[in-house]
Structure formats: C-alpha cells, structure tokens
Amino acid sequence: MPQSAFLTRQAPLLRPDPGRVIVRSFRLTAEPLALKPGEKTRANHIVDRVMALDPEAAAAQLAEVLENFDGRHRNLLARFEARADEMEPAFAAHPSFTLLQRRLVGAYFMHEYSFEAAALFNPSIVPHPDQSGVAAGSCRFIVSLRAVGEGHVSSLTFRSGIVSADGTITVDRTERLATLPRLVRLVGGMDGDEVEIAFSGDEDLSERVIFPVTPAQANGIEDARFVAFDEGGGSTIYYATYTAYSGSTIRSELIETRDFRVFNLSPLAGTAARNKGMGLFPRKIDGRYAMIARQDNENLYLIYSDDLRIWNGGEAILRPVFPWEFVQIGNCGAPIELDEGWLLLMHGVGPVRRYSIGAALLDKNDPSKVLGRSHRPLLRPEPAEREGYVPNVVYTCGAMRHGDQIILPYAVSDTFTNFATIRIDDLLKSLD
Structure with missing residues (x-):
C-alpha cells in the first residue's frame, strides 16, 4: 500500500x-566554584566596579538595563536578586551593599540565551x-x-x-x-x-x-x-x-x-x-x-x-x-x-x-x-x-x-x- x-x-x-530568549546565569570562565579567603577574581573585580558607582549612577544604570530588557522577560528584578544570592562569595570581600547594588551585580552576571x-x-x-x-x-x-x-x-x-x-x-x-x-x-x-x-x-x-x-x-x-x-x-x-x-x-x-x-x-x-x-x-x-x-x-x-x-x-x-x-x-x-x-x-x-x-x-x-x-x-x-x-x-x-x-x-x-x-x-x- x-x-x-x-x-x-x-x-x-x-x-x-x-x-x-531566556535570561540565565553565566559564570566567568576564570571564576572558580569556590573562593579562598581574601582571594579576588574577575567576579570580585566586577563587583568592585559596581560598588564604586555612586547611588545616582547605579540607579541610572539599573534603570537603563530595565528599559532594555524588562519587557523581554518576566520578573526580571527578582531574577537579578536570585543571581546575586548565588554570588555571595563575590560579596564576601565587601562589608555592606544595598538592594540596588545587589540587583545591579546580578544583572552583570546574567545573559540572554536564544534557546x-x-x-x-x-x-x-x-x-x-x-x-x-x-x-x-x-x-x-x-x-x-x-x-x-x-x-x-x-x-x-x-x-x-x-x-x-x-x-x-x-x-x-x-x-x-x-x-x-x-x-x-x-x-x-x-x-x-x-x-x-x-x-x-x-x-x-x-x-x-x-x-x-x-x-x-x-x-x-x-x-x-x-x-x-x-x-x-x-x-x-x-x-x-x-x-x-x-x-x-x-x-x-x-x-x-x-x-x-x-x-x-x-x-x-x-x-x-x-x-x-x-x-x-x-x-x-x-x-x-x-x-x-x-x-x-x-x-x-x-x-x-x-x-x-x-x-x-x-x-x-x-x-x-x-x-x-x-x-x-x-x-x-x-x-x-x-x-x-x-x-x-x-x-x-x-x-x-x-x-x-x-x-x-x-x-x-x-x-x-x-x-x-x-x-x-x-x-x-x-x-x-x-x-x-x-x-x-x-x-x-x-x-x-x-x-x-x-x-x-x-x-x-x-x-x-x-x-x-x-x-x-x-x-x-x-x-x-
């Protein structure tokens, strides 16, 4: 037949x-899974740069990120915060940080992926x-x-x-x-x-x-x-x-x-x-x-x-x-x-x-x-x-x-x- x-x-x-696209975490190729006390890596250097921004500049940068990406994803700020939670080793060298800084750091360690x-x-x-x-x-x-x-x-x-x-x-x-x-x-x-x-x-x-x-x-x-x-x-x-x-x-x-x-x-x-x-x-x-x-x-x-x-x-x-x-x-x-x-x-x-x-x-x-x-x-x-x-x-x-x-x-x-x-x-x- x-x-x-x-x-x-x-x-x-x-x-x-x-x-x-999805927005997902990425890890720098040179970033170790665990950090030794006092050790600084590329991830620490990125955090250092974010922490050095004054509050107004940091807010402006986050606003620009949201303007570019928020309409492409659900709950983007929450995803930035969750990524920051995963970045605790990179925060260890800093005595304190604000919610704004956490969100911005999270954004720097995420990327869009066309799945x-x-x-x-x-x-x-x-x-x-x-x-x-x-x-x-x-x-x-x-x-x-x-x-x-x-x-x-x-x-x-x-x-x-x-x-x-x-x-x-x-x-x-x-x-x-x-x-x-x-x-x-x-x-x-x-x-x-x-x-x-x-x-x-x-x-x-x-x-x-x-x-x-x-x-x-x-x-x-x-x-x-x-x-x-x-x-x-x-x-x-x-x-x-x-x-x-x-x-x-x-x-x-x-x-x-x-x-x-x-x-x-x-x-x-x-x-x-x-x-x-x-x-x-x-x-x-x-x-x-x-x-x-x-x-x-x-x-x-x-x-x-x-x-x-x-x-x-x-x-x-x-x-x-x-x-x-x-x-x-x-x-x-x-x-x-x-x-x-x-x-x-x-x-x-x-x-x-x-x-x-x-x-x-x-x-x-x-x-x-x-x-x-x-x-x-x-x-x-x-x-x-x-x-x-x-x-x-x-x-x-x-x-x-x-x-x-x-x-x-x-x-x-x-x-x-x-x-x-x-x-x-x-x-x-x-x-x-």
Missing part, C-alpha cells in the same frame, strides 16, 4: 524562533491534563520539543493545541516570552542529582523552558519521550525518558509531572539505562513496569522492572531486517495501546544515514511477541524535507491515538517540526 494511502501530512509547522535559535525538533505528544471546554470528539494536546541554541545546548519546551474529531490539527499561538523554572530542590546521590523545579503557573505553557540544571545535563536535555501513564483508578501521571548530555557522556534520566508546572528529574540506573531512546509503556504489564530500549546501539529490547528508576537486562525482540534500517533501529516513543496489540513506532537508519519511520505491532499480553512490522517506511524524508541541520532525517519521540487515527508529530532534518495523521486500520494492514 503506498504511503499516501494512509498517512496525511498536515499544515502546522513549528519552526525555531531566535527571537525567543531555540538553531532547531526545534524531536517532538512527543500526549493528551493535555486539562480537557475542559474541548468540543466533543476533539482533544487538547501537549507537544514537547527539543530546542537547540548557541553551543548546541538542548533544552525542553512545549506547545499546546487541539486535534478535532476529523483529525485536523491546530497548534495554539506561541507566546513571545519564555521563562525558566524555580529550583525547588536539588539532592545529590550516588547515581547523580535529583531535581525538582516549578513554574509559577501564570505563564502560558509555551513560555516554560526546562534548561539543564545538573552537571550531567550541562550540554543538553535531549529527546524527551513523554507518555500519559495510567496509574489505575482513573489516575494519570506523565513520565518522560530523556538523554542527559554532559558534553562528554550521556545517561538516561526520567521526568515526572502531573500538571506540566512542577517537574521532578532523576537519573535512571541499571545496565539497560546506558544508552539513548528508552520508551516507557503507558501502564504496567502483569504488575511490572515495561520499557523498550536500545542498549546495544542497534537492536530493540523489551525490559521489565519493579522499580521505575532501575532497569537491567532485557530481551532483544526487534533487529534490523530491511534495507531502510540496516544500520540501526530505535524506538520512537512510548508504545501505543490498541485493541490489536501494542503499536510501536520505530526509526530505521539506511544508506547515507537516511532516517525513516516505521512501525511494529507487539502482542498485548506478551510484548516480546512481534505480530507484524513495516517492510517499508511509513514516513521518509520528502524532497522538501531533506535540507536542514542534519539532512535526510525524519524523527519522532512519540505519537498518540485519537479515535481511529494516530497523531504523529515529527522532526524534519533536526531543524523544525511537522505533523501527520495515520489511519490505524490501514496502518495495521500494512504490517506483516
């Missing part, structure tokens, strides 16, 4: 916007926790996106929208402002840092940006695969596996949220959590958590665990078979539950490292049994989709079911994001 017979590309496109200047890609999609006011047969959704800015640093951002009863997709307007969350809790452990962050709640969902917090995430929070997890009894929690990149090493981590306002981030442990691309099943199977992963860089494994944060072992259930996937295969997000079984979207890498998207159907009671898979890709780069940061790539981190269709957001050449819909009946017929 030709691809066009059951897959329809939609009009909405999500493109990177360099005009959307999605380079790319907005690798999406996943889940039903929005708030479905109030949605027309019958429609569904409000949340799309998570990997945003990339200067230095190829990846962060996590969001969009919302509506899919109508007939599968028409509308994405809500993206707000101009963007903001970082408040750090609520940071706990160090043997396996790394656990983090709780919270947004104030008065921002639009599209304003919220989860930027790297811990050393393990320093260069990126990559490819979040969100899933609406059924806890039973009508309770849903949202999990996402993602790749934390330090700049030299990677590890798998987990996000947990109920409202997309408060998030917990924690590392995953175990021999099966050492690579990219883990996809959590949306409910327990026989009382255990289940995951699809690719710990050997080539094949897909089914793994079970009694502990959501520890994953070991696993059974290889899918290996590269067809020419379009000879280099490697990987999962494209959480399996989707159908009456017929678990639908697993998967990517394959073929000649000239062209990425395509296919699917497999797993037995509902025993997902280690493969009932069918794509002989040909469901989605491959069209001529208009070949150019970008990484050419010849289509990729997704998760789709969702809506009635008799699959709603598939997908990235194009690691640059921007598009949407497609797939008719489930016809898709299943294509899996042998």
Whole structure:
C-alpha cells in the first residue's frame, strides 16, 4: 500500500524562533566554584566596579538595563536578586551593599540565551491534563520539543493545541516570552542529582523552558519521550525518558509531572539505562513496569522492572531486517495501546544515514511477541524535507491515538517540526 494511502501530512509547522530568549546565569570562565579567603577574581573585580558607582549612577544604570530588557522577560528584578544570592562569595570581600547594588551585580552576571535559535525538533505528544471546554470528539494536546541554541545546548519546551474529531490539527499561538523554572530542590546521590523545579503557573505553557540544571545535563536535555501513564483508578501521571548530555557522556534520566508546572528529574540506573531512546509503556504489564530500549546501539529490547528508576537486562525482540534500517533501529516513543496489540513506532537508519519511520505491532499480553512490522517506511524524508541541520532525517519521540487515527508529530532534518495523521486500520494492514 503506498504511503499516501494512509498517512496525511498536515499544515502546522513549528519552526525555531531566535527571537525567543531566556535570561540565565553565566559564570566567568576564570571564576572558580569556590573562593579562598581574601582571594579576588574577575567576579570580585566586577563587583568592585559596581560598588564604586555612586547611588545616582547605579540607579541610572539599573534603570537603563530595565528599559532594555524588562519587557523581554518576566520578573526580571527578582531574577537579578536570585543571581546575586548565588554570588555571595563575590560579596564576601565587601562589608555592606544595598538592594540596588545587589540587583545591579546580578544583572552583570546574567545573559540572554536564544534557546531555540538553531532547531526545534524531536517532538512527543500526549493528551493535555486539562480537557475542559474541548468540543466533543476533539482533544487538547501537549507537544514537547527539543530546542537547540548557541553551543548546541538542548533544552525542553512545549506547545499546546487541539486535534478535532476529523483529525485536523491546530497548534495554539506561541507566546513571545519564555521563562525558566524555580529550583525547588536539588539532592545529590550516588547515581547523580535529583531535581525538582516549578513554574509559577501564570505563564502560558509555551513560555516554560526546562534548561539543564545538573552537571550531567550541562550540554543538553535531549529527546524527551513523554507518555500519559495510567496509574489505575482513573489516575494519570506523565513520565518522560530523556538523554542527559554532559558534553562528554550521556545517561538516561526520567521526568515526572502531573500538571506540566512542577517537574521532578532523576537519573535512571541499571545496565539497560546506558544508552539513548528508552520508551516507557503507558501502564504496567502483569504488575511490572515495561520499557523498550536500545542498549546495544542497534537492536530493540523489551525490559521489565519493579522499580521505575532501575532497569537491567532485557530481551532483544526487534533487529534490523530491511534495507531502510540496516544500520540501526530505535524506538520512537512510548508504545501505543490498541485493541490489536501494542503499536510501536520505530526509526530505521539506511544508506547515507537516511532516517525513516516505521512501525511494529507487539502482542498485548506478551510484548516480546512481534505480530507484524513495516517492510517499508511509513514516513521518509520528502524532497522538501531533506535540507536542514542534519539532512535526510525524519524523527519522532512519540505519537498518540485519537479515535481511529494516530497523531504523529515529527522532526524534519533536526531543524523544525511537522505533523501527520495515520489511519490505524490501514496502518495495521500494512504490517506483516
């Protein structure tokens, strides 16, 4: 069956916007993490210069900063004060300082960062926790996106929208402002840092940006695969596996949220959590958590665990078979539950490292049994989709079911994001 017979590309496109910026802390490259008593660094020298300004000049300088930047960010003075709180070692050499001076020093140790200047890609999609006011047969959704800015640093951002009863997709307007969350809790452990962050709640969902917090995430929070997890009894929690990149090493981590306002981030442990691309099943199977992963860089494994944060072992259930996937295969997000079984979207890498998207159907009671898979890709780069940061790539981190269709957001050449819909009946017929 030709691809066009059951897959329809939609009009909405999500493109990177360099005009959307966050204001974040920076540390001078020569600034040590801890200062010795009496030692002065570049940071001290900057503080010295600020402290030397008379009150009128300091007030004028802060007013100029606010005139230039206040309309581009929420609560800018509070962010300057919070940054000053982090600069206490640089204040240690000074007997006293005013609130004005603290705010001005904070401003000197912050900068704007265009977090999605380079790319907005690798999406996943889940039903929005708030479905109030949605027309019958429609569904409000949340799309998570990997945003990339200067230095190829990846962060996590969001969009919302509506899919109508007939599968028409509308994405809500993206707000101009963007903001970082408040750090609520940071706990160090043997396996790394656990983090709780919270947004104030008065921002639009599209304003919220989860930027790297811990050393393990320093260069990126990559490819979040969100899933609406059924806890039973009508309770849903949202999990996402993602790749934390330090700049030299990677590890798998987990996000947990109920409202997309408060998030917990924690590392995953175990021999099966050492690579990219883990996809959590949306409910327990026989009382255990289940995951699809690719710990050997080539094949897909089914793994079970009694502990959501520890994953070991696993059974290889899918290996590269067809020419379009000879280099490697990987999962494209959480399996989707159908009456017929678990639908697993998967990517394959073929000649000239062209990425395509296919699917497999797993037995509902025993997902280690493969009932069918794509002989040909469901989605491959069209001529208009070949150019970008990484050419010849289509990729997704998760789709969702809506009635008799699959709603598939997908990235194009690691640059921007598009949407497609797939008719489930016809898709299943294509899996042998």
